[in-house]
Amino acid sequence: MLEIITPSVSFFVLLSIFFIGAISSLIYQKNDSIANFLSSFFSIIGSLCGLFFSVSMIIYGKNLSFIINYPYSSFFKISFHIDLLSAFFIFIISLISLFCSIYGVGYLKHFYKKYSIGVFGFFYNLLIGSLLLVVTASNGIFFLIAWEIMSISSYFLVVYDRYDTDNIKAGFLYLIMTYVGTVFIILSFLFIYKYIGSFEFIDIKSGISLIPLSIKNNIFIFTIIGFGTKAGIIPFHIWLPAAHPAAPSHVSALMSGVMIKTGVYMMIRLFVDILQPIPVWWGILILIIGSISSLLGVLYALTEHDIKRLLAFHSIENIGIILLGLGSALIFYSLNMPELALLGLMASLFHTLNHAIFKSLLFLSAGSVINEMHTRNIEEYGGIIKYMPQTAMFFLIGSMAISALPPFNGFFSEWLTYQALFQGVAQLNLSFQGIFIIAASSLAFTGGLALTCFVKAFGIIFLARPRSTKVSSIKESPLSMRIGMGFLALMSILFGLFSGYTSRLLEKIGKDLSIFKDTNYFTSASFYQGIDIKNSFASVSAPIIFVVLIIIIFAVIFIFTFVINKNQKIKIENTWGCGLNLNKRAEITATGFARSIILVFKGILKPSIQNEVEYHDADSRYLPKSRVITIHVKNIYNYYFYQPLRNIINIISLKTKNIQSGNINAYISYIFISLIIALLSVL
Amino acid sequence: MTILIWIIQLFFVPVISPLIIGVIKKIKAKFQNRQGSSIFQFYKDLWKLMYKDEVVSKDASWIFLYAPFIIFTVTIAVGASIPLFASFLNGPTSDLLVIVYIMAISTFFLSLAGMDTGSAFGGFGSSREMTISALAEGGLIFSLLTVALVSSSTNVFIISGINILTHSQHLLSIMLAFIGFFIILLAETTRFPFDNPSTHLELTMIHEAMILEYSGKRLALMEWASANKLIIFIALGSNLFFPLGIAQNISWLALVIGIIVFLLKILFFSTIIAILESSVAKFRFFRLPDLLITSFILNVIAIVLIN
Known part of the structure; x- marks a missing residue:
């Protein structure tokens, strides 16, 4: 089939499906259920096509580029370049948006008659379409346009629940942060344009030696701030815990699972692909940012008792883990160890995929609970496992995956990240070794703290007795929502089970980048053996872990239930409460649970x-x-960074106000003075 | 014959583990000038609990009911994938990170089971357990990483096969890492000065608080799993850091020596733990992080000293 339809046409068909979905749901916005049907139908079909497109691209290993010339401008061209890295991100976007859209069919029903579903469908489809544009655009200006469509459509989705003033505030913060980020991105593209004379990514890559090192360093700092703001690295993360809770849950899933990854995509694209060769301190800085973001992200998550804010902080943590892989890749490549660099890149790509899966699963299952409970405060939950057993199961799988417990997918990408860092500790000299020790230890502590945080989240939300009267009236979510979550839970298991095969494909994706063309693999992977690190340093095999755990657990359950004392009687009684009547106040709270840590x-x-x-x-x-x-x-970031910054801006604004006197004579003299200055500078 | 060795390997941990608990209790009793119960008492206790009826809280969910099986499974799986008396059995689940993270599964379900009944004891036990194990994870991974770097493999069987004590230039690192590991051992197996395994209803108890609601069969499994965990940590500590006497090839003589030496090592470790428990007071809860961070720092120094 792929041979009949040319890939470029099929990509445009893909984009147009989302466009049709956006327009048609806007046209039928008078009727909520038709608008919901159209928006979900087209986003589901589009995501399926995207999955098919990206998988065939990755399997056939083809690259694809095409340009539509725009006749009125020399530097703006609608140009696409889809290599395997882009195809991989198309895969992630389509996978997550598929299940989020299925979930949305049922989830949107409680917005009927309250807000316009058509408008939601318009921005939702536009967001997915623009995400696809962002990861495929190959021209700076075109990229920025796609980036803006993405930011604006996601802004309108954040403020969709507009009767809540907190959401409007959160949306405003998001808008400001995203524009500050965009300013830095524009600046870095302008710097590049000044030296290269083109916005085409291919031209930039071939002419990269024209940029002097000091300018390149500036570009690096600007892009780290710009794309880091979108990705949510600390200290530019403040919009994430505000905006994610405000959006409808499946949009939070899409934003946290996919949209913040576009920042990671551009970092990989620029630092690994376009701007190479790069100095070694870039990688070190990214590694340090990754360590700080992962550790602080999980610590702040522990303090939260708003379930969506808690998950948002975990996104920051996981972006940190992704950057640990990326940073080690950059350091290894700069130190001329391309094999290890490929390992680091693989780790970060794998974690990008895994985080997208389990984080959207967690957001969706949190959304189901919020949908029933109408509050995000987990102190009011409790005992929900008895009312929503399937949602609880999905949340449990998500929790185990994000805490990197084997045999779920999160473990295998963290394992690869550990291996990249361990190799750094083992092979580099003392000064670099220190950095890798810091990174590895932050990953180790992050793992333990994430486990604590999800024991807290799962325990307080789903276990023990209800902490408010609302719980007794809730019921399991509708079928479409359970399908969306169920498939994501299944994905979380499958990408764990097939981690060997997946890492094989990730190596292929890494080798498609020009700097890894001649690199040997540092790992070998197959289904049964799992992933092996060369020199037999380490190996892990998902299927064997699966089989061992499953056989032993069935044997244990069988022996201790049906062999030993099989006539045992179980009596159901009250929990022992030292002779007192236990009520909800006897239970531990989320705040109490996290207090000691x-x-x-x-x-x-x-x-x-x-x-x-x-x-x-x-x-x-x-x-x-x-x-x-x-x-x-x-909030130390507000207190020490954003607040002083705001004060400075206020002071400067007040000072500049003085020149605006309202006196026309003064304004004419300004024009005269600037004219003279302009003349002098020309002469 | 390999199959036979694998069967011994699989059943070694659950069969021997109640004995250590008995030995430690006996030594502690001697220190307190008591006769003490027989060293086989724990086997009898398990048997007794297995044949009792159970009381389950009406607030509990399936997590509470199945957690003992999951936790016991984890200790069996980990016990089978670490070197006990033979270093040539190369298990596919013997990567050190796999072991650390599979053991995290048991911590996860233990803490959830503690919270599941809605009792105040269970909740606080879980909170404390998670605080300690979150801080212990860094020290655990790094102490194992030290020996892994010396023997350039993260497979615990390969590490135990290489006699790292012959790498005399790394002796200091290995000793520092061992001290770090020993602190983690005490923390993870809920021993003094972290937790008091022999009390109930103390304000500071951790492990016993979480399993307070269990009875009968499930309590037996929980207690047994915690004994298994102790032997797992002793095996890691003795065979990775001091791999003397471990069977290096398939021969009856080597295996018998391996088993005897391992039992002696267990006895040695139990004696140290018993002496420690008889001579040290339990630490205040908020002093425990200092101890865990000390362990972590020792391990970092050990790693830096390797190169």
């Missing part, structure tokens, strides 16, 4: 505890009637 890290988190006591008799103050304890974590 917050206190351990109090140097970083700066918690403040507020203690409000109300007494029976305000004069004697012996018998407290009620106590409210609130633990706050100080």
